[in-house]
Amino acid sequence: MKKHLQVEAIQSGTVIDHISAGQGIKILKFFDLSSESQRITVGLNLPSHDGANKDLIKIEGLTFNKEQGNQLALFAPKATINVIENFEVVNKFKVELPQQIAGVFSCPNSNCISHNEPVDSRFNLTTRAHRTKLKCHYCEKAFDKGLFTELD
Ligand SMILES: [Zn+2]
Structure with missing residues (x-):
C-alpha cells in the first residue's frame, strides 16, 4: 500500500x-x-x-x-x-448516480410550482437504455440530464 x-x-x-x-x-x-x-x-x-x-x-x-x-x-x-x-x-x-437530487438544480419548467414556493428543488433519476432523465418531484416533468449538465 x-x-x-x-x-x-x-x-x-x-x-x-x-x-x-x-x-x-x-x-x-x-x-x-x-x-x-x-x-x-x-x-x-x-x-x-x-x-x-x-x-x-x-x-x-x-x-x-x-x-x-x-x-x-x-x-x-x-x-x-x-x-x-x-x-x-x-x-x-x-460516485454512483443517486436516486434523487435535491437542492442543486432549479426546474427547467418555468411554470413549475417549485419556483414560487420556498422549497428545495427535487428530481428523481431514472436511467433507461443508458439515458438518464431527471423527473421533477413537483411538476412531474422529465428532463434529459444534458439540460442540466450542459448549462453554462
Ligand atoms: Zn418542476
Whole structure:
C-alpha cells in the first residue's frame, strides 16, 4: 500500500479525483463550493493514467459522505472521492448516480410550482437504455440530464 498521495497533500478534507476534464468548474459552480469558507484547490486538465485529461478538486475542512459524493455523479460519473484525515486517505469511493437530487438544480419548467414556493428543488433519476432523465418531484416533468449538465 502506497500511502503517499499523488496530489499535494491536505491535512483533512476531500479530494474529488477523476473528474472528466471540463467538468471541474461546473461542479464548483453548481454545488456552490467556491462560496463556502473552505479552502479549495482546483486542478484542470491534469494528465490521468488512462490517457485522458482530468480535473481534480481539493476541499479542505469539508468531508464528503457517500450521499454528497453521489450528487456529483451527473457531472463526473467516474469521479473518485478521497476523504483525508491527518494527511491520510481514510475513505475512498467511486460516485454512483443517486436516486434523487435535491437542492442543486432549479426546474427547467418555468411554470413549475417549485419556483414560487420556498422549497428545495427535487428530481428523481431514472436511467433507461443508458439515458438518464431527471423527473421533477413537483411538476412531474422529465428532463434529459444534458439540460442540466450542459448549462453554462
Ligand atoms: Zn418542476
